[in-house]
Structure formats: C-alpha cells, structure tokens
Amino acid sequence: MITRIYANDKRFKAVEFQKGLNIILADRQTESDDKDSRNGVGKTTLINVIHFGLGSDLSKKVLPVEEIKNWIFYFQIELKGTLLTVSREISNAGIVEVSGQTDNLPIKPEVDEKTGLVFYKLSEWKKLLGICLFNLGGISEDKYVPTFRGLLHYFVRVGLDAYSKPFTYFRNQTSWQIQVSNAYLLGLNWRYATESQLLKDQDGAAKALNTAINNSIVPTKGELEAERVRLQKVVDKEEKELTDFNVHPKYAEFQSEANKLTIEIQSLNNKILILNRKLSRYEDSITSESEPEIANVSSLFEDAGVHFGEGVKKSLLEAKQFHLEIVTNRKDFLSAEIAEIKAKTSVSQSKIKQLSEQRSIVMNLLKTHGALEEFTLFQGELSAKKSKLEALKEKLTEIQSMTKKRKEIKSKRITLDSKLARDFEESKPAWEKAIEGFNENSLALYNHPGNLIINISENGVVKENAYKFDVEIPRSTSEGVGRMKVFCYDLMLVDKFAQSSGVDFLVHDTTMFDGVDSRQVAHALEYANTKGQESGFQYICFFNSDSVPHDDFSKEFSLDEYVRLRLSDKRPEDSLLGFHFELPRK
Incomplete structure (x- = not known):
C-alpha cells in the first residue's frame, strides 16, 4: 500500500491514504467564473507523481521539471509486510533512497560508504517493485516479456485513452503488449503469447519477402541464380590470378626503368627519321648534278649567224672547266654527308637494338610480377566480390527456404495450439476466478452480470494471437457503461493480486466516471470501498466536486470520511504543487 506522499517543499500538498476508498477532491469555488478551470489543480499531476515514485522516467511532458x-518527493509504501520511506530527487532521478527495514526484501539496497546513504539504482528499484508487486522474479530480459512498468499501468492509468478499453492503457498499444500483459495478470501462461508473437514475426518476414519478390522489389530466384553463376565465374578466375600473382619488391623501380628505356628508344627513332629524310634529299641532289654543255651554246649562236672568235671560245672552255670543278666538289661533299648520315643511322639502330633488348628483359619481369600495392588492391576487390557472392547465396537460401519455413510456422502453430489448449485447462482455476470476479463486480453495478471472455485458438491453429480477450456488460454501447468495463476489470485485478500479497492499490483519474450514470458512480465507490476493506487494497480516485453523486449514496455512506485531500482552482497556492504551470503540448 501507499500510505503517504509528501515533498521537501512545503508548497506541496501532502496526502495520506488508507485501506479502502480514498478520494482526491477538486473543489470548484462558488465565485469561480467560466474561465476558471480545475484542470490545473493537480489531480493528474498527483498520478504522475505516484508513477515517478514507482519508477517512471522523469519527463518534462508530465511534470514541471x-x-x-530542487524538490524531493517522499513515498511511504509497504512492500512484503515492511513499511519503507522512499525518496526520489528531481535533480538525481536515477537514484531511489530508502529507509526502513530492508533485510527481508528480495533485492538488497546499496550503501554509500562515505555518506551511509541506502539506495537503489532506478533499474534495481523497478526490478524490486516487479518482484514484490507482481512476482516477476526469474523472468529474463528477453523479447516480448511482461515488465513491471507495463503491468503497473493497469493499476495506475493515465490519460484519456487509458480508460477506453480494459485491456489497453494507451492508443496504438502493440498486440504483443496486450497479449503478454493481460495473460500474465489473468493467470494465463504468458509465454504462449510470447511464442505466438515470435511466430507472427517469422511469418511476417516470410510474407514480406514473398510480397517484395512478387512486386519486383527484390530479384526473383532465377535472376539471383544468373547473377550467382556470373559472379562465381569471375571469383574463380580472379582467385587463380591472385594465386599466380608474384610480388616483386623493386616493381616500381623496374616500371620506372621500362618507361625510361621506352622514352630513349622513341628519341632514337625520331633521330633516325630525321636522318633518313636528310639522306633522301642528299641522294636526290647528287643524282641531279651534271656537267655544263658549252658546244650547245656555240651551235646556238652559229645558227643565229653569230660566230665567236678564238678568244671567246677560249673563255667558254675556261667557264666549262670551272663549272665542272664545282659539280665535282659538290658531289664529293654530298657523298661525304651521305656516308656520315648512314654511319649515324647505323649507330642509332644498334643503340635501339641494345635498348630494346634491355627493355624486353624488364617488361618480361613486369609481366610475370606485380607491385604489392596492386596485389593488395586486387585482393580487396576479390574479397568484396566474394562477400557479394555469399550474400547472393544467402538470399537464394532464404528464398528457397521460404515455403518450407511457412510450413514449419504452421506446424509450430498447431503444436502451440495443442500446448495452449492443455495449459488453458490446467490453469482453469486461475482464469475462472478472474471471470467470477468480473461478473461479481458488474453485477454489483447493474441488474445483469457482465462477462469476461477469454478465448484461445480458432479451428485448432493459433493464427494471430494466443488469446482473445473481451468483456460484455448489458447496455455497453453507451460511453458510461463502456467506462465501467474498465472499472470492473481493474477492480477484479487489484482484488486478485491483493489477496495473493501482490499489488494492493488501484488509481483512477476523473476520466474513469465521465458519462457514467450517477447511480452507478455512487454504487461503484461504495462497492470499491467494501471490496478494498475486505481484500486489503486501496482504491484511490479523483473527482471534481460538482461531479460527486451526493444524492445517490446510501444513507450510511459519508463521502467526507474518504476525502484524503482537497484541491481548489481559486488560488495557485491551493493546487497540488502550490503554483500553476503549463506543460508542453504533446
């Protein structure tokens, strides 16, 4: 039980709770106008403070952090028959300080050697609460398991959506959370709900792959096979090349030498080309050189009737001799030049031959060896191709096993159904007690009892979920009766756990009774008080003063006896925290 909540700041309105009915009342002042609101008095804030004490994460969305x-909240709570005082600071929310007898607790607190502070880390505090309130000891931190915080929300509901359906406490709550949590709370084997969810995941993955293939999002089996064959051939070829790859430590030097030899050979070839062009011109010139014909000149003048004297004829002979000497000298010069060009060409050709032989040796070495950098790069590229090939093979295996896997899933579901049916019968006393409790609660409020309905598989196969939960109350189409389904369910749960030394408090916000007939509200409060006194649990609820059904209570029932705290909307200091605040919009 939670017996007291207070804070180190005196503005906070401390509150004490007792067994049975506990009412937090928000008074509407007679002088308040329509613009005043009781939404800021702190009713929901107190619920969030309770959650804070019970291990919720600190959030600016629910508290004005x-x-x-600098505040410290204190909670007096009874665990395993021991009354503890627990404190949790806003500025150090990861630590929960405790005082009281802790020897009989299943998890021992830590002690600060310097300060003597006795405390739990937040994770250990939640683990302790899970064991003490829900007997969650021994459950590993696996996927799809009941958790303390997940179960607690059925006993301390927050927000409008929390009161829509008995089996959920927030909108879009996942199917597995609903299945596992409610199965655990009702005494069913929650592990079958977990197993069903795991099978659903596997089936969903198989369906997603099949849909992707059908919609051409991923390649077909045939396309993957073709790519595998092509890539396998490339990998095999490159693996052999890599095996034959010889690394030479001076590969770079040889490569530089080969380039140098190539440049030198090219330069010599260019030189020979120039020499050959020059040789061709000289050979043409020597061929075209001829002696002068003086007789032709004399004949030409004689035919014209001009006769040279002996002196003129002598001069022509001398001129002929002079030109003959010039031609002879030029032929001698050209012959010498041609001989020199041929000699230079021969030397260059010999040099080219020598350099070519040297280059051949170097190129052969480069051809049969490689550089270390090239080998490393080659090795990396081959490794990437091998990885791609393995991924292709895995994808092919996945596609090939898809049909087989879905058959296996169906087989496992049939097996699960068999185990589920057997266990459902064996756990009959537990869920029958839950059904009886719900029937009893609804009968106390209406002329006809309601039904808590628990079903398992359909036609011998667990298709989606291991369990199917529902509740029925006559006239449940109205919003008010729909809310009372939640009331009857929650009251059944706290009654069940309180009788087995588990969680023994139930907290409902004003939303619980929105739209509910005033007679049913009065009956519900009186009934919750009676049940709480009998079974030893607390029913903590919040009301606005003008929503209390004073005229519908029985004569012996006095509401004021159960009002533990009054809050007001008139002055900020009359609110829970002693000041008004605004939270960020969600």
Whole structure:
C-alpha cells in the first residue's frame, strides 16, 4: 500500500491514504467564473507523481521539471509486510533512497560508504517493485516479456485513452503488449503469447519477402541464380590470378626503368627519321648534278649567224672547266654527308637494338610480377566480390527456404495450439476466478452480470494471437457503461493480486466516471470501498466536486470520511504543487 506522499517543499500538498476508498477532491469555488478551470489543480499531476515514485522516467511532458528541480518527493509504501520511506530527487532521478527495514526484501539496497546513504539504482528499484508487486522474479530480459512498468499501468492509468478499453492503457498499444500483459495478470501462461508473437514475426518476414519478390522489389530466384553463376565465374578466375600473382619488391623501380628505356628508344627513332629524310634529299641532289654543255651554246649562236672568235671560245672552255670543278666538289661533299648520315643511322639502330633488348628483359619481369600495392588492391576487390557472392547465396537460401519455413510456422502453430489448449485447462482455476470476479463486480453495478471472455485458438491453429480477450456488460454501447468495463476489470485485478500479497492499490483519474450514470458512480465507490476493506487494497480516485453523486449514496455512506485531500482552482497556492504551470503540448 501507499500510505503517504509528501515533498521537501512545503508548497506541496501532502496526502495520506488508507485501506479502502480514498478520494482526491477538486473543489470548484462558488465565485469561480467560466474561465476558471480545475484542470490545473493537480489531480493528474498527483498520478504522475505516484508513477515517478514507482519508477517512471522523469519527463518534462508530465511534470514541471524546471520549476521543481530542487524538490524531493517522499513515498511511504509497504512492500512484503515492511513499511519503507522512499525518496526520489528531481535533480538525481536515477537514484531511489530508502529507509526502513530492508533485510527481508528480495533485492538488497546499496550503501554509500562515505555518506551511509541506502539506495537503489532506478533499474534495481523497478526490478524490486516487479518482484514484490507482481512476482516477476526469474523472468529474463528477453523479447516480448511482461515488465513491471507495463503491468503497473493497469493499476495506475493515465490519460484519456487509458480508460477506453480494459485491456489497453494507451492508443496504438502493440498486440504483443496486450497479449503478454493481460495473460500474465489473468493467470494465463504468458509465454504462449510470447511464442505466438515470435511466430507472427517469422511469418511476417516470410510474407514480406514473398510480397517484395512478387512486386519486383527484390530479384526473383532465377535472376539471383544468373547473377550467382556470373559472379562465381569471375571469383574463380580472379582467385587463380591472385594465386599466380608474384610480388616483386623493386616493381616500381623496374616500371620506372621500362618507361625510361621506352622514352630513349622513341628519341632514337625520331633521330633516325630525321636522318633518313636528310639522306633522301642528299641522294636526290647528287643524282641531279651534271656537267655544263658549252658546244650547245656555240651551235646556238652559229645558227643565229653569230660566230665567236678564238678568244671567246677560249673563255667558254675556261667557264666549262670551272663549272665542272664545282659539280665535282659538290658531289664529293654530298657523298661525304651521305656516308656520315648512314654511319649515324647505323649507330642509332644498334643503340635501339641494345635498348630494346634491355627493355624486353624488364617488361618480361613486369609481366610475370606485380607491385604489392596492386596485389593488395586486387585482393580487396576479390574479397568484396566474394562477400557479394555469399550474400547472393544467402538470399537464394532464404528464398528457397521460404515455403518450407511457412510450413514449419504452421506446424509450430498447431503444436502451440495443442500446448495452449492443455495449459488453458490446467490453469482453469486461475482464469475462472478472474471471470467470477468480473461478473461479481458488474453485477454489483447493474441488474445483469457482465462477462469476461477469454478465448484461445480458432479451428485448432493459433493464427494471430494466443488469446482473445473481451468483456460484455448489458447496455455497453453507451460511453458510461463502456467506462465501467474498465472499472470492473481493474477492480477484479487489484482484488486478485491483493489477496495473493501482490499489488494492493488501484488509481483512477476523473476520466474513469465521465458519462457514467450517477447511480452507478455512487454504487461503484461504495462497492470499491467494501471490496478494498475486505481484500486489503486501496482504491484511490479523483473527482471534481460538482461531479460527486451526493444524492445517490446510501444513507450510511459519508463521502467526507474518504476525502484524503482537497484541491481548489481559486488560488495557485491551493493546487497540488502550490503554483500553476503549463506543460508542453504533446
């Protein structure tokens, strides 16, 4: 039980709770106008403070953290028959300090050697609460398992959506959370709900792959096979090349030498080309050189009737001799030049031959060896191709096993159904007690009892979920009766756990009774008080003063006896925290 909540800041309105009915009342002042609101008095804030004490994460969305950053909240709570005082600071929310007898607790607190502070880390505090309130000891941190915080929300509901359906506490709550949590709370084997969810995951993956293939999002089996064959051939070829790859430590030097030899050979070839062009011109010139014909000149003048004298004829002979000497000298010069060009060409050709032989040796070495950098790069590229090939093979295996896997899933579901049916019968006393409790609660409020309905598989196969939960109350189409389904369910749960020394408090916000007939509200409060006194649990609820059904209570029932705290909307200091605040919009 939670017996007291207070804070180190005196503005906080401390509150004490007792067994049975506990009412937090928000008074509407007679002088308040329509613009005043009781939404800021702190009813929901107190629920969030309770959650904070019970291990919720600190959030600016539910508490004005900046305004209360120096606050410490204190909670007096009874665990395993021991009354503890628990404190949790806003500025150090990861630590929960405790005082009281802790020897009989299943998890021992830590002690600060310097300060003597006795405390739990937040994770250990939640683990302790899970064991003490829900007997969650021994459950590993696996996927799809019941958790303390997940179960607690059925006993301390927050928000409008939390009161829509008995089996959920927030909108879009996942199917597995609903299945596992409610199965655990009702005494069913929650592990079958977990197993069913795991099978659903596997089936979903198989369906997604099949859909992707059908929609051409991923390649077909035939396309993957073709790519595998092509890539396998490339990998085999490159593996052999890599095996034959010889690394030479001076590969770079040889490569540089080969380039140098190539440049030198090219230069010599260019030189020979120039020499050959020059040789061709000289050979043409020597061929075209001829002696002068003086007789032709004399004949030409004689035919014209001009006769040279002996002196003129002598001069022509001398001129002929002079030109003959010039031609002879030029032929001698050209012959010498041609001989020199041929000699130079021969030398260059010999040099080219020598250099070519040297280059051949170097190129052969380069051809049969490789550089270390090239080998490493080659090795990396081959490794990437091998990885791609393995991925292709895995994808092919996945596609090939898809049909087989779905058959296996169906087989496992049939097996699960068999185990589920057997266990459902064996756990009959537990879920029958839950059904009886719900029937009893609804009968106390209406002329006809409601039904808590628990079904398992359909036609011998667990298709989606291991369990199917529902509740029925006559006239449940109205919003008010729909809310009372939640009331009857929650009251059944807290009654069940309180009788087995588990969680023994139930907290409902004003939303619980929105739209409910005033007579049913009065009956519900009186009934919750009676059940709480009998079974030893607390029913903590919040009301606005003008929503209390004073005229519908029985004569012996006095509401004021159960009002533990009054809050007001008139002044900020009359609110829970002693000041008004605004939270960020969600």
